Amino acid sequence: MSAAPQLDPVTLQLKWKHQFQFAGYYAAQEKGFYREAGLDVTIIEAAPGVDSTQEVVAGRAQFGIGTSELILNRYRGDPVIVLGVIFQHSPLSLVTLSDSGINHIHKLVGHHVMIEPSSAELLAYLYQEGFTQKAFVMQHHSFDLNDLLNGKTDAMSIYSTDELYQLQQLEHAYNLFSPRMSGIDFYGDNFFTTENELELHPQRVKAFREATLHGWRYAMQNSDEIVQLIYQKYTQRHTIAHLQFEAQAMHDLMQPELIDPGYMNVGRWQHIAQTYHYLGMLPEHFDVTKLLYLSNPDLDLKQLKIKFYYTAAILLVFH
Structure with a gap:
C-alpha cells in the first residue's frame, strides 16, 4: 500500500473576517479541491489593522486577497502578482x-x-x-x-x-x-501572490489558482450549501440570513453565469491605472502587465480572436 502523497503547506491571508465574501476559498478547502491539487492550505482571517498585502510580501503567507490597490503596491516596489479577480465590480x-x-x-x-x-x-x-x-x-x-x-x-x-x-x-x-x-469601475477582491513564490514554485501557484477558481465556481452554484458550511464551521458572527444576503449581493457583482470567476482584462486594469494617475498616485504610462498572472497570453489572445470572429459572423448572419 503506497503512502498518501505529501501535501505542500501554504497559507492564504484573508483581507477581513470569515464571511461569505471568501466563500470560494472555503469551498476549495472543504470540497477537497486544494487537497486534490497537492496543497495543504491554512486560511487565516484578518483582524482590523492587518494588511493582507504586507502579510504576503513579508512571507508570512504565500497567497492573499487584496483590492485594486495592488497596483499601487506594485508601483511602490512590492513584488505582487494578481492571480485572478473575484468581483467584476467593487462593492x-x-x-x-x-x-x-x-x-x-x-x-x-x-x-x-x-x-x-x-x-x-x-x-x-x-x-x-x-x-x-x-x-x-x-x-x-x-x-x-x-x-x-x-x-x-x-x-x-x-x-x-x-x-x-x-x-x-x-x-x-x-x-x-x-x-x-x-464612471469609476474598479475590480473588487483579487487574489494574489508574489514574484518570488511564482519563480520558486510555478506549479504550486498554478495549482492554487486552479483549485481556488474551482472553489469559486462551486460556491456560487451551491451558495446555500456554502452558507451552511461557513456558519457551522467558520463563524457565527453573521446569521444564516445575513450570509444569504451577502451571497446574493455578490452574485450580482460577479455575474458568474456570464463571467468565469477569476477573469480579468488587461485593458480594464489599464483603466484603473489611469484613474490612479489622474489622482496623482501613478505615473502616466504604468505597465500593468507586470502585475498580472497571464497563464498563456498568446493562447488567451487567440481565443479572444476566435470569439470575436464568431461574434462578427453571427452579427452578419442576423443583420
Missing part, C-alpha cells in the same frame, strides 16, 4: 442615513466621513466630483456601523454586500454612493 461604497439629509454626494461637504484603508477608488470618486480631502472631516474608520447610527460620523465606507443587510434589518433608510456613479 466598496459610501453610505449615509436618509434622515441625515445627505442625499447627494455634494451634501457631504463639511461633514464627518469614515473611509477605510485601501479605498483609493472612493477618493477617486470624490476627487472626480470636485472635492479634495479637506472638504470633509476625515475620521479613523471604526468598522462599527453603530457610529453611523448614533451620529458619531455622517458617512461611512462599507461593502454593499455586507453592511446594507444590517441597515435593512433595522429598517433604516439609507443613501448609497458608489464610485460607479461617477
